[in-house]
Amino acid sequence: EPEVTQTPSHQVTQMGQEVILRCVPISNHLYFYWYRQILGQKVEFLVSFYNNEISEKSEIFDDQFSVERPDGSNFTLKIRSTKLEDSAMYFCASSRTGYMNTEAFFGQGTRLTVV
């Protein structure tokens, strides 16, 4: 069964460093998403991406975040200058279409620890 894959599974980085989280969405999917979950808290939407541009972003997705689809298969989330409060699980998701009756499938996440 096709699945969304994320790498690495765990990333430790020093405060102030740039980090790139990688995702390979399901191959025939056109919409891509990033979510995060701080330990013990809700899953929060960050950004959606379609046709090489951002469709929607939340208040969390400020100027330190950026997304890219560099090569037609990978979908990346870059955090420019990490802060301690960026420590969280980051989940990538994809869906076939952007219609409201289309389910999104999630990857297993990258645990980001900022020290």
Place this chain on the structure above:
Amino acid sequence: DAKTTQPPSMDCAEGRAANLPCNHSTISGNEYVYWYRQIHSQGPQYIIHGLKNNETNEMASLIITEDRKSSTLILPHATLRDTAVYYCIAREGGADGLTFGKGTHLIIQP
């Protein structure tokens, strides 16, 4: 997306049907009801969704009341592996992100 209300936790005996309720009294006519679950810290897993008709797939059944103000997710024969947090989400925009609440922590007892 409309707000949904779920009980914070529920228990169910292994082998029995688990019925998870969700209230979405302010749901609009074009909002779908989605159910996801999250096992420990894994990525949310899609279960089922529907608009107004009842739906069934290999994982679960979704019963939506006629007025669409509430719904019930049914896991017909719960196993220990069904222990997870279950999220009921009313979704309007497809390209928009899903709004997760706190969900229901379902614990399957042996």
